[in-house]
Amino acid sequence: MESEHALDGGCFCKAVRLHITGPAMFAGHxxxxxxxxxxxxxxxxxxxxxxxxxxxxxxxxxxxxxxxxGNHLTRHFCPVCGVHLYHINDAHPQMTTIPAGALDEPALFRPAFSIYGASAQAWDAPDDTLPSFAHMPPRGAIDDA
Ligand SMILES: [Zn+2]
Ligand SMILES: [Zn+2]
Known part of the structure; x- marks a missing residue:
């Protein structure tokens, strides 16, 4: 991410808002x-x-x-407009994953990698300008965003 500052985001109807006060740990597709x-x-x-x-x-x-x-994920949505806002993996509760489109300024998104290329659709190939992995990357293989 480009911004060192707090970020805001939320769903389409604004019933749920996100305020993010720290830097991105990872960003990718x-x-x-x-x-x-x-x-x-x-x-x-x-x-x-x-x-x-x-x-x-x-x-x-x-x-x-x-x-x-095999880990459980909990995905959170706006109950009014249905927009997906974030998810948390039980195995890593200290990390929260937010879709780039949920940010008020999605242009700040700086993808650093793409994963699960093995299941990519032919009409949406992984970005070949980024490090790409067929499944999950090995530990330490991706830099902090
Ligand atoms: Zn909403
Ligand atoms: Zn995925």
């Missing part, structure tokens, strides 16, 4: 089939922040399920 379904497109463009830096106002609806890894 994910082409896994879960992200295709939840984004409604070929991939998710997402940013991971420290959970302590993410402040949510307004009630969210949530959906918890077992991901590919």
């Amino acid at each position: 994910c082409h896994c089939t879960d992200c295709q379904k939840f984004s409604g497109g070929g991939h998710a463009s997402a940013i991971i922040f420290a959970t302590n830096d993410v402040h949510v106002s307004g009630e969210t609806a949530s959906f918890r399920y077992a991901a590919d890894s």
Whole structure:
């Protein structure tokens, strides 16, 4: 991310707002089939922040399920307009993943990698200007965003 400053975001109808007070830990694209379904497109463009830096106002609806890894994820949505706002993996509760499009200024998103290229759709190939991984990257293989 370019900004050192606090970031704001939220859903389409503004019933839920996000205020982020710390830097991005990672930012990239994910082409896994879960992200295709939840984004409604070929991939998710997402940013991971420290959970302590993410402040949510307004009630969210949530959906918890077992991901590919076997870990459980909880995805949070606006119950009014349905926009997906963030998710937390039970295995890493200190990290909160926010879709780039949920930011008020999505132009600040600076993707550093793409993952799960093995499940990318032919009509949405991974960005070949970025380090790309067929599945999850090995530990330490991706730089902080
Ligand atoms: Zn909403
Ligand atoms: Zn994914």
